[in-house]
Amino acid sequence: MNINKNYLNLKDSYLFSKIAQKVSEYKTQNPSKEIIRLGIGDVTLPLAPVVVRAMSAAAQEMGRAETFRGYGEEQGYSFLRQALCGYYKNKNVLLEETEIFVSDGAKSDLGNILDIFDADNTVLIPDPVYPAYVDTNIMCGRKIIYAAGGVENNFLPLPDKNIKADIIYLCSPNNPTGAVYDKASLKLWVDYALQNAAVILFDGAYEAFIRDKDLPTSIYQIEGAKKCAIEFCSLSKTAGFTGTRCGYTIVPHELLAGDVPLNKFYLRRQTTKFNGVSYIVQRGAEAVFSPEGLAQNKENINYYMANAQIIAAALGAADIWFTGGKNSPYIWFKCPGKLSSWDFFDKLLGEAGVVGTPGVGFGAQGEGFFRLTAFGNRENIIKATEKLRALLLKF
Amino acid sequence: MNINKNYLNLKDSYLFSKIAQKVSEYKTQNPSKEIIRLGIGDVTLPLAPVVVRAMSAAAQEMGRAETFRGYGEEQGYSFLRQALCGYYKNKNVLLEETEIFVSDGAKSDLGNILDIFDADNTVLIPDPVYPAYVDTNIMCGRKIIYAAGGVENNFLPLPDKNIKADIIYLCSPNNPTGAVYDKASLKLWVDYALQNAAVILFDGAYEAFIRDKDLPTSIYQIEGAKKCAIEFCSLSKTAGFTGTRCGYTIVPHELLAGDVPLNKFYLRRQTTKFNGVSYIVQRGAEAVFSPEGLAQNKENINYYMANAQIIAAALGAADIWFTGGKNSPYIWFKCPGKLSSWDFFDKLLGEAGVVGTPGVGFGAQGEGFFRLTAFGNRENIIKATEKLRALLLKF
Numbered sequence: 001m002n003i004n005k006n007y008l009n010l011k012d013s014y015l016f017s018k019i020a021q022k023v024s025e026y027k028t029q030n031p032s033k034e035i036i037r038l039g040i041g042d043v044t045l046p047l048a049p050v051v052v053r054a055m056s057a058a059a060q061e062m063g064r065a066e067t068f069r070g071y072g073e074e075q076g077y078s079f080l081r082q083a084l085c086g087y088y089k090n091k092n093v094l095l096e097e098t099e100i101f102v103s104d105g106a107k108s109d110l111g112n113i114l115d116i117f118d119a120d121n122t123v124l125i126p127d128p129v130y131p132a133y134v135d136t137n138i139m140c141g142r143k144i145i146y147a148a149g150g151v152e153n154n155f156l157p158l159p160d161k162n163i164k165a166d167i168i169y170l171c172s173p174n175n176p177t178g179a180v181y182d183k184a185s186l187k188l189w190v191d192y193a194l195q196n197a198a199v200i201l202f203d204g205a206y207e208a209f210i211r212d213k214d215l216p217t218s219i220y221q222i223e224g225a226k227k228c229a230i231e232f233c234s235l236s237k238t239a240g241f242t243g244t245r246c247g248y249t250i251v252p253h254e255l256l257a258g259d260v261p262l263n264k265f266y267l268r269r270q271t272t273k274f275n276g277v278s279y280i281v282q283r284g285a286e287a288v289f290s291p292e293g294l295a296q297n298k299e300n301i302n303y304y305m306a307n308a309q310i311i312a313a314a315l316g317a318a319d320i321w322f323t324g325g326k327n328s329p330y331i332w333f334k335c336p337g338k339l340s341s342w343d344f345f346d347k348l349l350g351e352a353g354v355v356g357t358p359g360v361g362f363g364a365q366g367e368g369f370f371r372l373t374a375f376g377n378r379e380n381i382i383k384a385t386e387k388l389r390a391l392l393l394k395f
Numbered sequence: 396m397n398i399n400k401n402y403l404n405l406k407d408s409y410l411f412s413k414i415a416q417k418v419s420e421y422k423t424q425n426p427s428k429e430i431i432r433l434g435i436g437d438v439t440l441p442l443a444p445v446v447v448r449a450m451s452a453a454a455q456e457m458g459r460a461e462t463f464r465g466y467g468e469e470q471g472y473s474f475l476r477q478a479l480c481g482y483y484k485n486k487n488v489l490l491e492e493t494e495i496f497v498s499d500g501a502k503s504d505l506g507n508i509l510d511i512f513d514a515d516n517t518v519l520i521p522d523p524v525y526p527a528y529v530d531t532n533i534m535c536g537r538k539i540i541y542a543a544g545g546v547e548n549n550f551l552p553l554p555d556k557n558i559k560a561d562i563i564y565l566c567s568p569n570n571p572t573g574a575v576y577d578k579a580s581l582k583l584w585v586d587y588a589l590q591n592a593a594v595i596l597f598d599g600a601y602e603a604f605i606r607d608k609d610l611p612t613s614i615y616q617i618e619g620a621k622k623c624a625i626e627f628c629s630l631s632k633t634a635g636f637t638g639t640r641c642g643y644t645i646v647p648h649e650l651l652a653g654d655v656p657l658n659k660f661y662l663r664r665q666t667t668k669f670n671g672v673s674y675i676v677q678r679g680a681e682a683v684f685s686p687e688g689l690a691q692n693k694e695n696i697n698y699y700m701a702n703a704q705i706i707a708a709a710l711g712a713a714d715i716w717f718t719g720g721k722n723s724p725y726i727w728f729k730c731p732g733k734l735s736s737w738d739f740f741d742k743l744l745g746e747a748g749v750v751g752t753p754g755v756g757f758g759a760q761g762e763g764f765f766r767l768t769a770f771g772n773r774e775n776i777i778k779a780t781e782k783l784r785a786l787l788l789k790f
Contacts, residue, residue, distance in 0.1 A: 001561035001594045002513035007660050013667075042465035052458035056451045062639060063447035069436035069638035104499055104670070109669030115534065118397035124723060139510065166396035186577045199396045242463035244457060245673040257398040265402050272530045273506030275499070277639045280450060281673050292682045 006141040008146070013131065015361035016040070019345075021151065026349055036384040038311075038372045041175065041330070043240045045303065047284070048296035051239065054287035058280040069279045074246070074271045080282045083289040084248060093220040095250060099263065101270055102277050102285070105247040106205050106234035110381035111136045112273070113230060113249065116265040117167060124165035127174055130203070133136050133169045142167075155179040155323055155332065157190035166198050170219070173206040174364045176371040177243040177332040178324015185220045193228035196381050199255070199262070200229040205247075208301055210327040226252040226359045230262070237329065239288040239297045246277055247361040298395050304329050307381040308374035314385045316329025318392040331375040334357065336395035344370050352387035401536040407560045408526065411435070414740075416439070420530055421744055422551070431779040433706075433767045435723070437634045438716040440698065445693035446634065449682035453675040457608035464603070464674045467731065469641070469666045471497025475677045478684040488615040490645060494658060496665055497672050497680070499598050500642040501629035506531045508596065508644065511660040512562060523757035525598070527679065528564045537562075543760050550574045550718055550727065554587035555778045561593050565614070567605035568601040569719040571757045571766040573719015575610050577670040588623035591780060594650070595624040600642075603696055605722040612670050621647040625657070634683040634692045641672055687774060699724050702776040703769035707768070709780045713787040724769040727754065731790035739765050746780035 007302040019039060024304075027035065045050075061067035088095045103109045114136055127146040137144055145165065149155035155177040157233045170189060172181040198273050201373045203218040211218050233252040235241035242297040243344070276284075287293045312325035315333050322333035335344035341358030348354050348370075359369030374381070414434060420606035422430065441447075456462035463758045470476070476492040485491045516641055518532045522541040532539055540560065544550035550572040565584060567576040576584075588595050597614040605612050614620045626645040630636035646658040672680075682688045707720035712726050730739035736753030743749050743765075752763030769776070 001516050001592065001652060003655055003657070003660060004511050004513050005512065007663060010663060018407060037496075040466075042462075044463070044465070046460050046463040047457045049458060052454050055457075059447050059450040059454060059675075062442045062450075065439075065441050065621055068439070068441040068635075070439070071435075071637045104672070107641075107670045110670060117401065118399050139664070139667070168614060197396065199412050240463075242466045242670075243674045245670065257396060260398055262398070265398060267404060268402060269534070271408070272527055272534070273503060274718075275502045275637075275640065277499070278673055278676050279638045280454075284454075295462075324701050377703040 004139065005081040006058045006139050007079050009138050010135055013135070014162055015131070015357070018135055019355065020356070022345070022349065023125075023355055033382070035353050036380045037356060038376055038381070038384055039355045039357045041237075042242050043237065043359055043375050045240055046069075046301045047240050048288070048293055048300070050290060050296055051284045051287045051294045055280050060281035062279065072276045072279060072282075074138045074274050074276045075267065076100065077279070078218065078283050080286045083286050086172060087289050088218065088220075090197070091218050091221060093218050097197060099250055099252050101249045101251065101266060102282065103247050103249060103274070105236060106203060106232045106249075107132060109232050109249040110201065112205065113266065113270065115269050115273075116159060116262060117199075121166035121216065122164065123167045123169070124163070124169070125169045125258055126174070128155070128366035129169065129360065130171060130175045133254050134308055135164070146363070146365075147280060149177065150365060151321060151334070156181055156185060158185060161192070163234065163303050164196060166196070168193060168200045169203065170336070171201055171203040171205075173328035173330070175206065175365070176330055176357065176359065178328035178330035180210060180212075180327045182214065183216050183222060186216055186219060188230060190219070190222045190224045192306050195196055195360065196226055198228065199257075200225070202231045204231055205234045206328055207233060208239055208297070208307065209329055210278065211305070212327055215327060220250070220252070226254040228255065230255065235288055239293070240300060240334060241285070244281060293330050303378070305373045307376060307378060310381055310385050311372055311374065311388070312323060314331050314392070318389065325374070330373045333370055335368050335370050335374075338368065341367055342369055348388070348391065352384070354384045401534050403506035403529055409753070410753070413636075414750065417740070418746065418750055425592060428525040428748050430777045431716070431746050431752060431771070432750045433779055434653050434752045436632075436768050436770065437637050438632065438770050439772060440695045442635050442639065443683070443688055443695070445685060445687045445691055446536070446679045446682045450675050451484065451680040453678035457674065457684045466492055467674060469582065469670060469678075470662065470670050471495065471670045472674070472677050476680045478681050480696070482684050483613065483615075486613050486616060488613050491648065494645050495645045495679065497662060498642050498644060498669070499640045499672055500631060501598065501627045501644075502527060504597065504627050504642060504644040505596065508661065509535060509662065509762070510664050510668075511657060512594075516561035517559065518562045518564070519741055521566070522759060522762035523754060525566060525570045526563065526757065541758070544572065544574075545760060546729070547717060547778055551576055551580060555585070559591060562589070562767070563588060563593055563595045563725055563734065564598065565595055566600075567611075568604055568719070568723035568725070570601065571725055571754065571761070573723035574727070575605060575607075575722045577609065578611050578617060580612060581611055585614070585617050585619045585623060585634070589619055593623065594652075595620070597624050597626045599626055600629045601632055601723055601779070602628060603692070604700065604724055606700070607722055610722060615647070617772045621649045623650065625650065630683055634688070634749050636694060637678060637686070643675050684763060699769045699775070702771060702773060704775055705780050706767055706769060706783070709784045713784065715787065718768070726767045726769070728765055728767075729763050730763050730790070731787055733763070736762055736765055743783070743786065747779070747786050748778045749782055
């Protein structure tokens with residue numbers, strides 16, 4: 001048989017394995033020193049009690065003949081899709097249940113959605129960016145062009161009329177930079193997509209961290225977006241579901257490719273290649289959007305955001321350029337002393353025992369920048385920030 | 396943007412919607428008559444108590460900081476992969492943990508695996524067959540050829556040396572026919588695959604229903620299979636997980652395409668486009684393979700198989716040709732009186748109030764055949780079989 005040769009064009013994903021290796025070497029050389037990890041974007045707080053209760057109850061239901069559930073609809077149970085419609089109504093976005101596809105997470109969906117597009121499309125991806133956007137497109141041999149982020153545009157690139165793209169990735173709040181598009185900027189992207197018959201793949205995985213009421217938490221808050229955008233979201237960061245696994249994708253009925261509704265194509269994709277998310281997990285996800293669930297998860301997000309403010313304050317005091325940390329759990333900053341991303345990584349680990357993520361791991365434009373995450377516990381964040389503060393004083 | 400035009404070549408999947416429509420019409424015309432459904436391959440018995448306990452406990456763990464779990468390995472937790480290694484050891488198949496990929500179900504995996512193969516491959520699919528094999532390959536524009544099943548080969552087609560195929564689907568016990576390959580027949584397929592540098596995609600979703608100790612429950616019980624076969628399995632039928640969602644795929648390290656290990660490609664696919672199965676569900680799956688779980692699920696399977704024997708006995712008594720029902724929850728039989736599949740469907744519904752599945756819905760070779768499933772409760776199975784018996788007497 002012939003393999004998919006596009007896979008041979010993938011670069012090995014060294015980033016996190018290289019970090020792990022460096023941390024391991026440091027540990028061997030400094031067995032008594034404490035290490036604080038602010039590198040990986042994984043949550044640390046446990047699930048909200050209402051979610052745990054819902055999943056325990058659902059597990060019990062599965063054990064009784066009268067309440068047992070077999071195959072559900074591939075797109076998700078109505079109870080969860082209705083809960084999501086309610087969540088979006090509070091954002092002033094009206095959705096139909098059939099526009100929502102429940103899944104095991106945004107990472108799966110961001111890969112799966114590409115099935116419905118031809119290999120012959122030009123893909124526009126911001127740089128720096130979540131690496132899966134790039135790799136999933138290399139896997140099907142698409143042409144990729146980049147929109148450069150940098151200090152000059154606050155890592156929020158805007159459309160260039162001279163460049164023709166068919167599929168556009170936007171991530172806001174951005175991973176890794178934490179930068180958030182405002183409505184006017186997003187409108188420029190929506191207008192560009194409509195003019196170019198392009199589709200925007202909008203990754204809103206961090207929308208729950210937005211606190212500034214003027215910033216959009218869904219692309220559908222922008223006029224025209226339902227005609228050109230697919231939105232991906234996840235409960236991973238909203239509700240600590242990184243190990244529980246649930247996300248959703250919105251494909252509006254108004255979104256057409258010529259006369260083909262993309263919703264119909266994605267429905268066919270999902271009913272053919274997917275069998276839905278566990279009933280137990282969907283009951284947990286439903287509980288996330290109950291008033292009690294929203295309140296409990298808001299507390300968790302407030303906790304992480306207070307962490308972010310502690311880190312941000314230290315960078316501000318040291319006069320370091322940074323973005324994020326206000327409406328996002330990520331803080332992205334310029335390495336001091338014009339150090340490269342990896343040189344600063346080594347310094348931060350070697351001198352402070354703190355593990356972060358080198359910006360260059362997210363794309364060429366990330367060179368010279370660095371990402372810290374606010375998903376740790378308070379005590380560690382305070383300790384790590386003190387060490388960071390001391391290190392920055394040396395520059 | 397350009398859509399994937401291969402999707403336009405998909406036929407609408409009318410089968411189950413047409414059945415639903417006919418049942419709905421019958422109900423309107425016969426509001427007082429009872430309907431018994433032996434059509435859809437969904438389980439009805441609740442989950443084993445040990446599985447429910449494991450999932451409840453795991454949900455509780457997720458609610459406490461000390462036991463909370465975030466991202467797990469995309470390929471599945473070691474505790475579950477080790478349990479699967481043990482399950483296979485009892486089949487005399489030795490696997491390494493890294494050869495196993497845990498997923499949300501075989502349907503997903505059967506679609507996802509195709510990512511690692513080029514569109515330029517000839518796919519050989521038995522007819523009749525589970526429709527997803529065909530549709531997932533149409534979606535990527537592959538050439539499909541069929542291996543005809545029929546009474547003459549007991550719906551177990553064997554390889555034809557004059558036909559060149561690159562990707563071969565085998566499903567044993569088969570859905571929809573319930574037929575099971577013996578070791579000698581599977582060996583012919585393995586030899587064919589090795590000679591043609593083809594890969595076998597072996598769907599073993601119903602392996603737990605095999606009771607004849609001489610029949611293979613894994614393709615790796617056949618010499619040489621690790622060099623040419625990927626095996627898919629699911630807990631859906633083994634342990635009633637149709638709504639709980641867990642399956643696994645085995646890609647042996649020995650399986651190469653030229654010098655590329657397919658395991659490495661699939662690992663890259665899964666780590667890029669998947670984020671693992673819910674921790675809670677994986678703990679439930681682990682419990683399935685505990686001694687207590689195996690015993691409890693064996694009872695459930697015995698229950699279904701006793702149902703199958705009741706149906707099979709009625710067909711035998713009426714001298715109807717059938718396959719399945721012995722090592723499979725499916726019974727596949729020749730429609731009496733040379734009726735077409737849909738004509739018999741109408742007669743069985745209209746005269747007996749029993750819903751089955753027309754064989755032609757699984758491929759052209761299924762015309763004139765019919766599928767019943769043993770996944771109902773005993774009382775209904777007995778009632779439906781009496782009605783079927785009475786109907787068959789009329790021919």
